[in-house]
Amino acid sequence: MTPRQRRVAVVSPQTRLAMVRRRTGIRVDVPHLAPTDVERARGVYRAQLRRALAALAVLAVLIVGLPVVLALFPGLDGVRFAGVPVSWLAVAVLPYAVLVPLAWWQLRRAERVERPSGRAVRGDRHPTAAVRTGRP
């Protein structure tokens, strides 16, 4: 560190933005996209939306369906696995055994939409085609 270096107040980006905006009173940027990017973004958006909805559907089956099963079959309270009522395991352990793989699955699929397109687009004039081939 040189002795002549000036001291700088370090603030969070949020604070910095708030201060800039207050001084100038205008929006920092108006959102825009290059025309080629718009096409690619549309492809990615649709692909991601489909994948997100699929993951949420699985989640909904778990958290809507499992309580229904437990309500309809009170007999599960009496069935035991390793000494523990099966219906207790269904709340205390089963959901986590579903959630962790579900997170992993959704993560891999969401990343697959991006990874090949990011690499291929540099030399490719048809980004949506790259998105399409990016799927297995």
Added chain:
Amino acid sequence: MIGVAIVLVVLATLLIGARGVAAMRSTSDFLVASRRISPTLNAAAVSGEYLSAASFLGVAGLVVKDGVGALWYPVGFTAGYIAMLALVAAPMRRTGALTVPDFAEARLGSPGLRKLSAVVVLVIATLYLVPQFKAAGLVLTVVSGTPYWVGVVVAGVAVSITLALGGMRAATYVQAFQFGLKLLLFVVPALWLVLTVGADTRREALSPVEFTRFERTTPVEFRLDTRLTITEPTPVSLSGAPVELLGQGSYAAVAGSTWTFAEGADVPDVAGAVPPGGEDWSRPLLDPAGGHPLLATWSVLVATVLGTMGLPHIIVRFHTSADGRGARRTAAITVAMLSGFYLFPAVYGLLGAVLLPELYLAGGTDTVVVALPARVDGGWVGEVFTAMLGAGAFAAFLATSLGLLLALSGAISHDLLPGTTLRRLRSTTLGAAACVVVLALPAVNLDVGVLVTSAFAVAASTFCPLLVLGIWWPRLTARGAVVGVVVGLVSSAGSVAIDLLLGLSPGLASILLGQPALWSVPLAFLTMVVVSLRGRPPAWATAAMLRLHLDESGPGRDR
């Protein structure tokens, strides 16, 4: 001993904060530090910030009080990150917005919506903070025997000192450390308890019988004014007086009094409470006695799953990811980390129902985690484990409260008041801490887990539709967002307030008012969509939405 343990937790927090700051030499180091933090470390930080006193103490307490169905709470707390992962994490990171008010302005360009969102942050953070302080006060009360208000004030002072000494600098490292600490301090005592209690207690915990008779001479220290119904003559000693035989009838136990029930005495009934171990208690659904178990379970799940994405202290954490991909990975790893932690509240809850069922009479079920070691082992070993759990609970309180207080004061000084200075940010934080202490004093009779869930319900009814529609629906207008957030806020926070004021007995009305998410979330979504469809979004709205989905690896991005 517990005092020493808590001081150690605070000191370790400060030390790591100081080391993290020392590791960064220059301004640019500080600003780009985020780019070097791996998703795993960041996920540990998210989990560290997220695992609050409600998770550490509240869930096990609710299991003793309400039954096995309370284990649905942590399922919702974890599943929220699936919704976050699928819908919000990556696009939110790409906006560059640190908070929902930032997001509102970045996506919809509306300063009014920014202010409104800041108000919602205030409501959510307050609802979330009050139970944290209540839990901290309660822990200090249990382990040191001081009155409740002393505990709350001490907790407030501890938070203020940590803030003043800069304990939250290098926050990612601090929070990641806090997660490791909490996991250790929760899992090790749980394993010790399971091994120590003996085969008989383990078997009883898995095949509970209804708590109808005191198995030993049991002192019950009432924390609230409680109405007891005694159905057969019961030998009781009131606050140290000689044993007398109470006849049939209704009795009022004053808060703070101690009733010592003799061995073999009949357990009195408490209005509106389910005795632990009974058939209703053992059903794995919420509110089994109220007649609407499915409705009750679903409303908690909807609130927690959809509310997670709107928690102000969690959203900030995702900004520390390098990019959208990093944020997404962080969310996925967080699911795994939380799943590990949430396997254990059941251990405390089930053992507590067998070993300390009398807590449900006293209104002290939130203390069950901390009270268990002393019940199992009266010697120094039990004391060591009590200290470990007390310190863990305090760490949980500290991590979440600091994050929330910073989010709260950020909302006040960035979004609501003009002219930000750093000094004012600091004084706002201390002022907010003082306000929360005052609010926590009368909150002693509220369940930590339940109050936290109402914060989730407000988040789910306001920020969830704003974020989801803002990220995935190009036609959302600023006007639609404003009206939708107002409707969501008024319906969720309003009905929770009405429920608190009326104090309804269990039933349909109590579920719909106390846990409003099941109807208030669809209502907010619907309002936002209908109002938006009646207006026109600005020309740049589609671009503003689409660019949130464009990954950073592609060309043509301007940052």
